[in-house]
Amino acid sequence: xxxxxxxxxxxxxxxxxxxxxxxxxxxxxxxxxxxxxxxxxxxxxxxxxxxxxxxxxxxxxxxxxxxxxxxxxxxxxxxxxxxxxxxxxxxxxxxxxxxxxxxxxxxxxxxxxxxxxxxxxxxxxxxxxxxxxxxxxxxxxxxxxxxxxxxxxxxxxxxxxxxxxxxxxxxxxxxxxxxxxxxxxxxxxxxxxxxxxxxxxxx
Amino acid sequence: xxxxxxxxxxxxxxxxxxxxxxxxxxxxxxxxxxxxxxxxxxxxxxxxxxxxxxxxxxxxxxxxxxxxxxxxxxxxxxxxxxxxxxxxxxxxxxxxxxxxxxxxxxxxxxxxxxxxxxxxxxxxxxxxxxxxxxxxxxxxxxxxxxxxxxxxxxxxxxxxxxxxxxxxxxxxxxxxxx
Numbered sequence: 344x345x346x347x348x349x350x351x352x353x354x355x356x357x358x359x360x361x362x363x364x365x366x367x368x369x370x371x372x373x374x375x376x377x378x379x380x381x382x383x384x385x386x387x388x389x390x391x392x393x394x395x396x397x398x399x400x401x402x403x404x405x406x407x408x409x410x411x412x413x414x415x416x417x418x419x420x421x422x423x424x425x426x427x428x429x430x431x432x433x434x435x436x437x438x439x440x441x442x443x444x445x446x447x448x449x450x451x452x453x454x455x456x457x458x459x460x461x462x463x464x465x466x467x468x469x470x471x472x473x474x475x476x477x478x479x480x481x482x483x484x485x486x487x488x489x490x491x492x493x494x495x496x497x498x499x500x501x502x503x504x505x506x507x508x509x510x511x512x513x514x515x516x517x518x519x520x521x522x523x524x525x526x527x528x529x530x531x532x533x534x535x536x537x538x539x540x541x542x543x544x545x546x
Numbered sequence: 547x548x549x550x551x552x553x554x555x556x557x558x559x560x561x562x563x564x565x566x567x568x569x570x571x572x573x574x575x576x577x578x579x580x581x582x583x584x585x586x587x588x589x590x591x592x593x594x595x596x597x598x599x600x601x602x603x604x605x606x607x608x609x610x611x612x613x614x615x616x617x618x619x620x621x622x623x624x625x626x627x628x629x630x631x632x633x634x635x636x637x638x639x640x641x642x643x644x645x646x647x648x649x650x651x652x653x654x655x656x657x658x659x660x661x662x663x664x665x666x667x668x669x670x671x672x673x674x675x676x677x678x679x680x681x682x683x684x685x686x687x688x689x690x691x692x693x694x695x696x697x698x699x700x701x702x703x704x705x706x707x708x709x710x711x712x713x714x715x716x717x718x719x720x721x722x723x724x
Contacts, residue, residue: 434660
């Protein structure tokens with residue numbers, strides 16, 4: 344009897360320990376590697392071209408961001424896919440024009456991709472951090488090294504606001520060719536900024 | 547020649563307003579049609595910067611001119627039938643309305659098209675609307691109708707001025723000349 348009783352007690356104790364460990368693991372998300380995915384309704388990817396040094400704002404209506412963090416909650420992989428054809432400059436004439444060969448050449452290059460596996464930590468405070476993603480941007484069939492600074496702000500355990508801003512030179516990607524190439528009217532520098540809501544797919 | 551208008555003569559400031567607006571409008575109308583006909587290119591954008599700059603100049607001139615007109619004597623009507631005088635008044639009123647409506651509708655087209663502009667490559671023109679495709683089409687339509695109505699009235703206005711000067715030999719044109 345005694346032996347059986349002790350055995351049962353040990354089993355119970357083990358089960359209790361396991362439950363605590365499981366609960367802790369579930370509550371303490373950063374300990375787990377996580378995959379994150381952008382939520383399109385709450386995400387914007389904007390750009391501003393310029394005319395006479397005045398900004399013309401536009402946005403990409405279709406894009407997705409995938410992001411992976413390791414067990415220490417540090418980024419290990421970032422992939423951004425942008426449908427170039429979804430570029431919207433608030434004017435049908437522009438929207439038609441920028442699809443053309445001289446600009447985005449959407450017929451041949453409908454998607455732009457940014458990938459990074461190399462992350463520089465600028466600052467970090469618990470789950471929130473500022474990073475610079477060093478990666479490659481493939482746009483209009485041209486690949487260039489691009490550094491994308493972004494902030495990572497936890498909203499709750501499975502939602503994060505990912506914001507950032509960078510500047511690109513359109514001529515690096517052959518965007519705006521022929522008579523547009525000089526940048527005299529339509530500037531060469533293009534500001535890009537994003538406010539992305541990331542959801543953890545581990546729940 | 548006096549600065550202010552008298553009951554017989556337009557003053558030199560009124561004359562200056564009249565002839566500078568006339569000159570700018572004579573450049574503006576063909577320039578607008580030309581700009582519209584061009585295929586999108588840096589040159590087209592330049593032509594549009596000119597068109598928008600001159601258009602805003604007209605708007606400014608007309609506002610100042612109207613203020614000056616309100617504050618001033620208006621020379622007596624040229625003798626004619628009651629109908630002629632009424633038509634002359636209507637044409638003048640319509641021209642003032644169109645000189646306001648054309649630049650304003652053009653400004654709206656530019657704003658709703660999400661197209662910024664620096665007037666004369668110097669002064670950024672603020673947008674009076676956000677990007678709006680439907681509003682842009684509507685404003686374009688208004689702009690186009692206004693310019694056709696203005697052309698008809700201008701032909702009548704010039705024709706009438708020449709008729710008075712060459713046929714009736716009265717001082718209708720002379721009193722607006724220097």
